Amino acid sequence: MIETIKKHIAEVEAFTASNKDEIETFRIKYLGKKGLLNDFFAEFKNVPNEQKKEFGKVVNTLKDTAQDKINTLKEVLESSEEIKGVYGDISRPGEPIELGARHPISIVKNKIIDIFSRIGFNISEGPEIEDDWHNFTALNLPEYHPARDMQDTFFIEKNPDVLLRTHTSTVQVRYMEENKPPIRTISPGRVYRNEAISARSHCFFHQVEGLYVDKGVSFADLKQTLQYFTTEMFGKSKIRLRPSYFPFTEPSAEVDVYWGLETETDYKMTKGTGWLEIMGCGMVDPNVLRNCNIDPEVYSGFAFGMGIDRIALLLHQIPDIRMFSENDLRFLEQFKSAY
Template sequence: MTDRIERLLKRVEEFHPGTAAELEEFRIKVLGRKGELNELMDEFKTVAPELKRELGQRLNGLKNRAQERINELKSELEAHAAGTPSATLDDMTRPGTAQPLGSRHPISLVRNEICGIFERLGYVIAEGPEIEDDWHVFSALNFPPEHPARDMQDTFFIEKDPDILLRTHTSSIQVRTMETQKPPIRVVCPGRVFRNEAISYRAHCIFHQIEGLYIDEGVSFADMKQSLLYFVQEFFGPETKIRLRPSYFPFTEPSAEMDISCNLCGGKGCNVCKHTGWLEIMGCGMVDPNVLEACGIDSNKYSGFAFGMGVERCSMLKYGVKDLRLYFENDIRFLRQFGTVI
């Protein structure tokens, strides 16, 4: 029993709370009705009569010191909160209080990593406005007037001016780049986009895209395939494979959807890839000559390819996140997983 008393006294002397809540929790644990001191008092009733005097004095000393120590710590915390200097608080030999460090949001981490990979290939970052006009979002990209993407179900239009809208893709940045720069052009366009969609675990009305554009003389489909293969192997791992499936986009011809081998099951098949071994990550294709001509670029001399991917989609695959809404809820428990705590 003597050893238990000494160990508890040592803990009382060495305890340094960071907050008032920690101090109150410690007080209850030591001095509370069901605390350690009361446990010792109950055990004291069973000791031999010849030991009661000595152990009783030790227990009383422990109780008094514990109460004094808790009062001291309470005063220090109150003084610190009020900004009043305290001799104990100014003691440079006291152990420091660890402060958690924040980090970038997972969307920012993935966006920066993707852009960094393409920058190593010679691409530069291009940006543009989120509030756009019909020309840069649709017309210049070969969208016919009856295209469903123009419908209110997909696009947020400004009521007072139907020609003004929130951009639905970062392709508008590509149009602005082609209008102001002469080939060769090699840009990646990260940004936030908006679509009038129901929010669920796999869709949101706000999300982020990264699109790329390369225009020069003699650019081929093979150049696009090799560039995208380099990207996915840098981002998802050197064992990643790709496949291209024919698709349709108004602004590219030919167009393709690009899949990667599932990085979770290694292409063997799992619930995430629906047992196909493949995951779709982006659309791509050769820039349609009509788009080049609309932006003032000679389609007989120049050719190019474009691609676009969702940052959330890549982030979900990289980190194994299954609910898109987590990226927008600012839940500290979720975001803390991407930070560094010391």
């Protein structure tokens, strides 16, 4: 009988369960009213006196082992259910990582860079905090020049020589100072102007300006470059150049693209004309070349500049420029999987 009980002890120690029903069946088998332990205790009176001590010890060991096994299995099962409640089914495949979204300004900027890189333009960058020379004087805007009033400037600590750049033409000046022609570069970046914030204007925005300097560069080269850009960017091949004025180019022009009048939105955007202004351009003024140590008798060049924000508003039909800087995920998530 004692050997039989020892076998049961070994079975109890080896027992495992995966659910509560198996544990309950095990408990009833050993600890229930009609369980094996009650049978063994009832058999105690028939055990010879010399074996009673060992018999009682073995039966108690079986009882304690069975109770400990039940308690242990219940704790393990409850812990497993708690983890499952928090994390769900840990055996199932993980959730896919949610895709991020590019900012619409970045989308348009990258597309502009890609278009001009196909025709040999590299990218140049410069500081956003500039000095008077690079932002104004080198660009044919000497002190007290009336054209300076065209750009309301943020000065740093009331220092008239240190300011937040008002255009990315400053990068072109730096590039010409450090590189010899032929030069073919575009300069994307953020610029700042002390303007009232509204649906159509902001105190900071983004520009990309292009520069080409070499021997024999003509206005015809400028027009063909812009023709290529508008076709690739907008799918519109019809452009016109209207005479204008910029201190750093001569002659200067505003560039319009024929947007069309196919929808009501087209009428609103173009004010019923079908034409939409997209950038300014012109031949680099000889004074600007001289200021950058380039001989205007040998070299000529053209420059152009456009607002990235303005183009993004057009392409994506965004009604308010302030949406670009409000970080509203409902707005930004619309640009997932974009360019």
